[in-house]
Amino acid sequence: MNERDTGRQILVDLMGAPYLDQRDEQRNAFNAPLQDYSDEVCFGRVWGRDGIDKKLRSILNLAILTALNRPAQLKHHLQGALNNGCTPEEIQEILLHTAVYCGLPAAGEAFKVAEGVLRERGLIPVDSSDSTGPGARVDAS
Numbered sequence: 001m002n003e004r005d006t007g008r009q010i011l012v013d014l015m016g017a018p019y020l021d022q023r024d025e026q027r028n029a030f031n032a033p034l035q036d037y038s039d040e041v042c043f044g045r046v047w048g049r050d051g052i053d054k055k056l057r058s059i060l061n062l063a064i065l066t067a068l069n070r071p072a073q074l075k076h077h078l079q080g081a082l083n084n085g086c087t088p089e090e091i092q093e094i095l096l097h098t099a100v101y102c103g104l105p106a107a108g109e110a111f112k113v114a115e116g117v118l119r120e121r122g123l124i125p126v127d128s129s130d131s132t133g134p135g136a137r138v139d140a141s
């Protein structure tokens with residue numbers, strides 16, 4: 001399997017086949033070089049390495065994307081983190097940890113994005129009076 005094919009398989013494993021299908025539908029002459037770079041380098045070469053497992057790569061991405069305040073990419077990688085075995089409790093701890101090192105505004109935005117993803121997947125309730133854990137309503141505004 002070449003790096004492009006490896007990268008595309010990792011993308012399917014991480015984000016799901018519908019994500020890759022939608023991405024392929026949006027491919028055009030302008031964005032094709034960036035998509036190729038993503039497939040071959042980001043996912044084929046870097047994500048495809050054996051040095052650390054996919055779950056740890058996902059954990060790193062959550063922290064990095066929070067630090068960079070990139071909520072759209074964070075949303076995708078939250079899905080991937082769940083697919084790679086991260087639990088809602090782990091995600092909560094990762095994002096709380098970023099508050100100390102990245103700042104409360106960045107972590108607050110990340111909590112909002114994570115809460116939406118976790119609700120969409122039915123991993124936290126729409127509303128809860130318990131505010132002590134990942135099953136609780138998170139209000140980080």
